[in-house]
Amino acid sequence: SDLALAQREAPNVRRGNREYMKEQYDKAAIEYQRGLDKNNQSFEANYNLGNAYFRQEKYQEAQEAYQQAARLLNPTAKEHTDKQTQQLADAFHNLGNAYYAQQDYGNAVQAYQQSLRNNPKDDNTRYNLVKAMQMLQAQQQQQQIVSDANLHKFWKQFTTSNQDFNEKMWLFPMQIYTNFESNSQRSVVVVLPNIIVSDANLHKFWKQFTTVHK
DSSP states (O other): OOSOOOSSOOHHHHHHHHHHHTTOHHHHHHHHHHHHHHOTTOHHHHHHHHHHHHHTTOHHHHHHHHHHHHHHTOTTSSOOOHHHHHHHHHHHHHHHHHHHHTTOHHHHHHHHHHHHHHOTTOHHHHHHHHHHHHHHHHHHHHHHHHHHHHHHHHHHHHHHHTTTSOGGGGGSTTOOEEEEOTTOSOEEEEOSOTTOOOHHHHHHHHHHHHHHTO
């Protein structure tokens, strides 16, 4: 459910629920926070606060509220009541949504998986999990493309600025040579022959280059 029923029917939580239903999410968040000031162990106040933040697109704050709500139920415990199990499923589902909204698809996947452990029959969570996995894969591929492009740009700049080095130093692919010139701030690192173009070699080159220049 979008809003959990307040266990203690605290006045602040009730007022927050009324403001939430009127779509006054900022006012609802204030009431939930006031409730937490009186009882920070309230699952309902934390969970509903997360919902109010999420509706305001305050996804980081929503994430933290959902995390706290889940922690209060000790998700690693071996046994929970049926109510607690559903609350955990809801908290982790919405936590996944908060991660997803921040494009943190890896953590979104984990949160949705945790939600499904508590409620394996939730088709909405299963759908969100698939979407998050697809987005994570696309994000990783895009990061690889960006990484490869940057490495190619680096290699072009590196070889252009080091054309005056002794050609025989290029005869030993994948070996690192360093020469710190006394009159220059430049560190000379010659690794690969001029013909290298493959992404795999560039990644290996970059790893060796950064190791030498730590």
